[in-house]
Amino acid sequence: MAVEKYSIGGTVQETEAFEAFADIPQNRVLLAEKLTADSPVKPAIVYGLTNAEQVFEHFKPKVEMDFETEEGSTKKETLHFSNLGDFGVKGITAQSSFLGDLNLKKEQYQKIIKQLKTNKLLKQVLGNPETKEALITSLNALIKELGANK
Numbered sequence: 001m002a003v004e005k006y007s008i009g010g011t012v013q014e015t016e017a018f019e020a021f022a023d024i025p026q027n028r029v030l031l032a033e034k035l036t037a038d039s040p041v042k043p044a045i046v047y048g049l050t051n052a053e054q055v056f057e058h059f060k061p062k063v064e065m066d067f068e069t070e071e072g073s074t075k076k077e078t079l080h081f082s083n084l085g086d087f088g089v090k091g092i093t094a095q096s097s098f099l100g101d102l103n104l105k106k107e108q109y110q111k112i113i114k115q116l117k118t119n120k121l122l123k124q125v126l127g128n129p130e131t132k133e134a135l136i137t138s139l140n141a142l143i144k145e146l147g148a149n150k
Contacts, residue, residue, distance in 0.1 A: 037063055056082050067098045 049055050061081045066074045077096050085091045093099045115122060125131045 052084060065096070067096075069098075 046058060049058055063079050063081075065077050065079055067077065068074055075098050077098060079086075079092060079095050081087060081091075086095070093103050116126075125135055
């Protein structure tokens with residue numbers, strides 16, 4: 001049994017078993033991801049790809065998405081990825097007309113909510129049943145007029 005010497009102020013760190021894996025150097029990137037929807041018939045090693053842009057250019061990743069509409073039907077869209085930014089909310093929304101429309105609706109609803117919370121006159125109108133009904137009637141008339149002008 002070996003006697004270990006410790007000094008005041010030191011911390012003991014026990015070694016862990018199976019430390020055969022070395023850390024990836026700071027100037028290296030490891031990318032391990034399935035970049036295509038279909039598995040290859042015969043996997044191949046691709047040499048010479050030195051950055052993420054070259055990987056995206058070589059594999060041209062894309063995905064077929066099925067979005068469910070408010071009516072319950074599905075809408076298919078294909079999303080393409082040409083850089084890492086395309087995986088974010090803005091990148092995906094910019095590619096999809098369906099998600100773009102949903103985002104526009106969300107922004108409009110947020111504006112309406114803000115008005116409902118901050119507009120004192122609107123609060124008073126909605127607080128009185130008679131003025132609320134008059135507002136609803138005028139909004140429905142406006143909707144019909146806009147629909148007729150399409």
